[in-house]
Amino acid sequence: MQIHVTDQKGIRHSLEALEGFRLMEIIRDWGLDVKAECGGACACATCHVYVEPDWTGKLYEAQDEEIDMLDNAFAVEDNSRLSCQLLMSEDLDGIELTLAPGTQKDDAAAA
Amino acid sequence: MSEVIDTDILIVGAGPVGLFAVFELGLLDMRAHVVDILDRPGGQCAELYPEKPIYDIPGLPEVTGQELTDNLLKQIAPFKPQFHYSQMVTALAKRDDGFFDVETDAGTRFNAKVVIVAAGGGSFQPKRPPVPQIQDYEGKSVFYSVRQIEAFRNEDVVIVGGGDSALDWTLALQPAARSVTLVHRRAEFRAADATVNRMWELEKADMVRFKLGQVTQLNGTDGALESLVLKSKESEETLPATRLLPFFGLTMKLGPVAEWGLNLNENLIPVDTEKFETSVPGIFSIGDINTYPGKLKLILSGFHEAALMAHAAKKIVSPGERVVFQYTTSSTSLQKKLKAA
Numbered sequence: 001m002q003i004h005v006t007d008q009k010g011i012r013h014s015l016e017a018l019e020g021f022r023l024m025e026i027i028r029d030w031g032l033d034v035k036a037e038c039g040g041a042c043a044c045a046t047c048h049v050y051v052e053p054d055w056t057g058k059l060y061e062a063q064d065e066e067i068d069m070l071d072n073a074f075a076v077e078d079n080s081r082l083s084c085q086l087l088m089s090e091d092l093d094g095i096e097l098t099l100a101p102g103t104q105k106d107d108a109a110a111a
Numbered sequence: 112m113s114e115v116i117d118t119d120i121l122i123v124g125a126g127p128v129g130l131f132a133v134f135e136l137g138l139l140d141m142r143a144h145v146v147d148i149l150d151r152p153g154g155q156c157a158e159l160y161p162e163k164p165i166y167d168i169p170g171l172p173e174v175t176g177q178e179l180t181d182n183l184l185k186q187i188a189p190f191k192p193q194f195h196y197s198q199m200v201t202a203l204a205k206r207d208d209g210f211f212d213v214e215t216d217a218g219t220r221f222n223a224k225v226v227i228v229a230a231g232g233g234s235f236q237p238k239r240p241p242v243p244q245i246q247d248y249e250g251k252s253v254f255y256s257v258r259q260i261e262a263f264r265n266e267d268v269v270i271v272g273g274g275d276s277a278l279d280w281t282l283a284l285q286p287a288a289r290s291v292t293l294v295h296r297r298a299e300f301r302a303a304d305a306t307v308n309r310m311w312e313l314e315k316a317d318m319v320r321f322k323l324g325q326v327t328q329l330n331g332t333d334g335a336l337e338s339l340v341l342k343s344k345e346s347e348e349t350l351p352a353t354r355l356l357p358f359f360g361l362t363m364k365l366g367p368v369a370e371w372g373l374n375l376n377e378n379l380i381p382v383d384t385e386k387f388e389t390s391v392p393g394i395f396s397i398g399d400i401n402t403y404p405g406k407l408k409l410i411l412s413g414f415h416e417a418a419l420m421a422h423a424a425k426k427i428v429s430p431g432e433r434v435v436f437q438y439t440t441s442s443t444s445l446q447k448k449l450k451a452a
Binding site: 038070 | 155159160163232238240241272273274295296301325359360362363364
């Protein structure tokens with residue numbers, strides 16, 4: 001299975017994915033520049049992605065906790081999700097994601 | 112200049128590993144001062160997941176970040192650690208006598224025999240919105256905290272965010288500011304109900320404005336903000352604004368650690384696995400911020416590192432003194448220390 005991730009610079013990466021892993025973990029473990037600093041606890045919003053609209057219907061719906069945490073993300077759109085809350089499954093084979101602004105390891109802190 | 116505090120040990124970071132280090136050091140009669148940029152102990156456990164259960168602390172099948180922090184504070188209480196919150200260690204220099212001059216951004220100064228860097232993922236700093244040129248305005252028109260309400264008097268203030276900080280400051284600045292506009296991506300908030308209700312009352316009375324959307328552009332000269340562009344699904348508009356307060360939570364950044372002369376490897380501090388000492392003798396590093404072959408970023412690894420570090424630190428703090436390894440279950444002298452609280 002694969003997921004396709006367009007990074008913050010516009011480069012598209014096709015990544016091998018294993019069932020049951022969080023999409024955030026797949027993106028991080030393949031070495032893309034994603035901060036994901038809480039490690040998947042839905043507590044930091046630094047793994048924010050846009051999901052290609054064709055795919056949003058196949059996702060497990062966002063729970064209140066994720067919707068609240070998106071308040072701490074930037075440039076939130078209707079297709080915004082936290083990639084730590086999306087589990088890889090066969091239904092998502094081929095999903096297209098784009099890393100949102102403010103998710104790079106060293107660009108999100110002021111001062 | 113404030114008085115210089117003499118201490119055996121200066122710990123940078125009051126997360127779980129920094130806290131447990133107080134315990135291991137205390138068993139060996141070393142006293143510690145602890146500095147943290149947050150206003151309370153616990154580090155990531157307190158800031159990121161106070162309510163989230165942790166399942167891999169030995170002996171505690173399920174414990175929240177806050178409970179773990181509270182338990183550690185109770186455990187280290189006999190050793191009377193001194194905490195210095197809401198400040199960041201900015202300067203660290205080794206003197207000719209081998210000890211360290213340490214200073215924080217609040218001006219607190221220490222004379223420490225040993226320094227322990229237990230800074231986790233770095234220091235928590237406000238998140239900076241990815242708006243072009245925002246850095247040029249920071250400290251002049253764009254602020255991430257309010258130190259004095261006077262700095263906002265008669266200003267056109269735009270506050271962005273949907274949590275307690277955004278709502279609290281909307282209410283607190285409204286009487287002083289010329290105008291206050293709260294901007295959020297949705298008309299729902301994570302703040303206390305009473306605060307949210309009060310904001311809506313003020314909004315109905317035309318004393319506060321609420322706008323859906325996000326800030327995409329700042330206009331002004333030399334850091335003096337004049338207006339900003341607000342974009343929502345339906346529209347894009349320019350709002351007059353002379354002050355902007357973005358509240359998007361905190362994020363971790365390595366910060367001044369990079370300037371202390373320690374060898375670094377991808378923003379981590381390499382240490383040996385016998386003493387957890389850095390490239391500078393007398394400076395140790397434990398917990399998530401260190402690295403060594405096989406390192407796992409687990410709280411339990413940090414606890415182990417703290418114990419070994421303490422025995423190595425003892426040799427610097429009390430040179431020549433014979434250290435007897437003892438167990439808390441059987442040693443009457445350790446038990447005496449623990450009951451001293």
